Amino acid sequence: MDHTHVDAVIVGAGFSGLYATHRLRNVDGLAVQSFEAGSDPGGVWYWNNYPGARCDFESLHYSYTFDEALAREWRWKERYAAQPEIRAYLSHVADRFDLRRSYRFDTRVVSAVWDDSAAEWVVSPDDGSITKARYFINAAGAFGVTKKSDFAGEDVFGGTVVHTSQWPAEGLDLAGKRVAVVGTGSTGIQVIQTIASTVAELTVFQRTANYACPLGNKPLEDDEFAAAAANFRERRVQARNSIAGAPYPRAVRPAMADSPGEREHTYDTYYNGGGFRMLASTYFDLLFDPRANETVADYIRAKIRERVTDPVTAELLCPDNHAYGAKRTPFETKYYEAFNLPHVQLVDARSTPISSITPTGIATSDEHYEFDVIILATGFDVGAGALTKMGVIGRGGRKLTAHWANGQRCYLGTATHGFPNLFHINGPQSAAAVFNNPLAIEDSVDFVSGLIHEMTTSGRKAVEATAEAEERYNAMVTEVADSTLIPTSQSWYMGDNIAGKPRTPVSLFTGAPMFRAIVAEVQADNYAGFAFA
Numbered sequence: 001m002d003h004t005h006v007d008a009v010i011v012g013a014g015f016s017g018l019y020a021t022h023r024l025r026n027v028d029g030l031a032v033q034s035f036e037a038g039s040d041p042g043g044v045w046y047w048n049n050y051p052g053a054r055c056d057f058e059s060l061h062y063s064y065t066f067d068e069a070l071a072r073e074w075r076w077k078e079r080y081a082a083q084p085e086i087r088a089y090l091s092h093v094a095d096r097f098d099l100r101r102s103y104r105f106d107t108r109v110v111s112a113v114w115d116d117s118a119a120e121w122v123v124s125p126d127d128g129s130i131t132k133a134r135y136f137i138n139a140a141g142a143f144g145v146t147k148k149s150d151f152a153g154e155d156v157f158g159g160t161v162v163h164t165s166q167w168p169a170e171g172l173d174l175a176g177k178r179v180a181v182v183g184t185g186s187t188g189i190q191v192i193q194t195i196a197s198t199v200a201e202l203t204v205f206q207r208t209a210n211y212a213c214p215l216g217n218k219p220l221e222d223d224e225f226a227a228a229a230a231n232f233r234e235r236r237v238q239a240r241n242s243i244a245g246a247p248y249p250r251a252v253r254p255a256m257a258d259s260p261g262e263r264e265h266t267y268d269t270y271y272n273g274g275g276f277r278m279l280a281s282t283y284f285d286l287l288f289d290p291r292a293n294e295t296v297a298d299y300i301r302a303k304i305r306e307r308v309t310d311p312v313t314a315e316l317l318c319p320d321n322h323a324y325g326a327k328r329t330p331f332e333t334k335y336y337e338a339f340n341l342p343h344v345q346l347v348d349a350r351s352t353p354i355s356s357i358t359p360t361g362i363a364t365s366d367e368h369y370e371f372d373v374i375i376l377a378t379g380f381d382v383g384a385g386a387l388t389k390m391g392v393i394g395r396g397g398r399k400l401t402a403h404w405a406n407g408q409r410c411y412l413g414t415a416t417h418g419f420p421n422l423f424h425i426n427g428p429q430s431a432a433a434v435f436n437n438p439l440a441i442e443d444s445v446d447f448v449s450g451l452i453h454e455m456t457t458s459g460r461k462a463v464e465a466t467a468e469a470e471e472r473y474n475a476m477v478t479e480v481a482d483s484t485l486i487p488t489s490q491s492w493y494m495g496d497n498i499a500g501k502p503r504t505p506v507s508l509f510t511g512a513p514m515f516r517a518i519v520a521e522v523q524a525d526n527y528a529g530f531a532f533a
């Protein structure tokens with residue numbers, strides 16, 4: 001059969017795939033073929049176009065750093081960009097660096113098989129073509145697979161049922177409708193606060209209350225943008241050297257070293273200050289010491305009680321079964337005030353779980369509710385789920401799904417033993433879950449580019465993580481997670497949200513600087529942990 005031959009196949013056209021395509025093709029001079037299942041660039045920002053979708057990292061930080069002119073010319077409108085603006089930015093990047101010509105859009109990779117004798121990947125997308133490539137780059141992201149619905153009856157529902165990550169491109173008119181939202185994670189909170197004022201009735205099904213703090217969004221002023229542009233290099237270096245990959249003030253004190261009054265003052269300073277500062281800039285031991293954590297948890301619960309008028313609803317909205325930050329922290333804009341509206345009600349889906357979707361609504365263990373629209377904000381199978389659906393077969397015919405049967409393991413979040421020349425951009429066990437993603441992505445792509453350069457200059461054809469390096473790294477990822485409060489809660493951080501998924505930390509929870517130091521050491525040590533052939 002006819003086939004195309006390139007140096008690298010890249011899957012995905014989000015932040016990862018676009019930068020990988022630019023770096024490997026425009027900078028490193030490789031022949032690249034990229035594939036994307038969506039019709040346009042954007043990745044997670046293409047698919048997640050639900051009402052209120054917005055990034056909770058500031059736009060001035062949540063953007064590429066590899067090209068200073070790009071950073072100066074793209075004038076972000078808001079402090080925290082909404083989905084359409086991020087999608088437009090990525091579209092601009094694709095045009096500016098002439099990336100579209102390397103892509104086949106609306107095309108999904110369905111098989112990727114390693115041919116050991118030729119030392120190349122044989123990649124088959126769903127258009128019937130075949131592309132052979134020395135390198136196979138997984139830039140499909142961690143949030144590409146929607147969590148399967150837990151509820152029977154979707155097919156019998158007479159109205160519209162929609163998952164937030166599969167929102168219709170043409171939009172959905174919710175005005176005057178009776179709407180249910182299931183899920184109160186980052187996504188559910190964004191949807192609820194956005195649609196509450198336009199729908200006729202809103203019923204929120206909450207299984208776990210969350211610690212949401214104000215996002216602090218506002219228009220980005222000219223002087224803020226000018227200051228960021230003037231100090232571009234310095235700010236980006238600071239960002240990379242900061243725990244979260246954004247230059248937030250670094251917490252330097254343990255919580256219990258302060259008096260209750262001093263703690264209150266510290267939390268007051270950051271509660272409205274925006275995004276992850278509440279975690280990164282208050283006290284450094286919030287994620288390690290349960291007593292320290294309880295102080296911030298109490299503070300946020302008190303804010304919820306102040307903001308929600310009905311005491312029963314307020315109590316239900318107060319988290320009571322996990323530590324602050326042990327589940328990924330969500331951010332909000334007048335979310336709690338939405339529950340003060342007379343047509344918004346909260347259902348406790350923990351004590352009265354949803355049993356099914358019916359022809360006219362939702363049945364819980366003790367009541368039936370009628371709806372026109374049901375919105376499932378129930379999350380994702382986070383990790384390399386998209387890659388596991390691509391039929392990946394490595395050395396000796398080993399399936400990737402079999403290799404990962406006991407958990408997704410990935411040396412430095414980059415390489416998997418038995419799968420030569422398969423490189424993940426922030427794959428499982430990278431630091432990306434707690435690291436400003438565009439920066440984490442650039443670091444990951446640059447590392448892969450360096451590895452490929454090393455192979456080219458030394459005349460090697462294949463490289464993979466050794467079994468020992470993968471095992472040792474996995475042990476470290478687990479040990480780091482175990483030193484925090486994260487495993488004490490149930491969330492996608494540990495794979496808990498997907499039934500039957502092995503419990504494994506999805507990320508290395510060290511923060512950005514330590515992860516970057518580990519990677520730099522591996523590089524300086526002639527790519528220790530990688531075997532070349």
Ligand code: N01
Nearest residue numbers: 054055056150183184185186187188207208328377378379
């Ligand atoms: O998903 P989630 P998400 N019955 O898994 C509930 C990123 N993100 O889409 O906690 C009832 O966090 C579930 O309840 P519980 C961000 O990293 C970023 O909100 O399992 N409820 C939970 O409330 C985020 O963390 C931005 O008890 C059920 C919710 O559904 C990640 O995406 C914006 C249920 C799922 O929460 C995922 O967020 C948005 C059931 N059977 C998202 N099953 C940015 O700002 C599930 N739930 C960048």
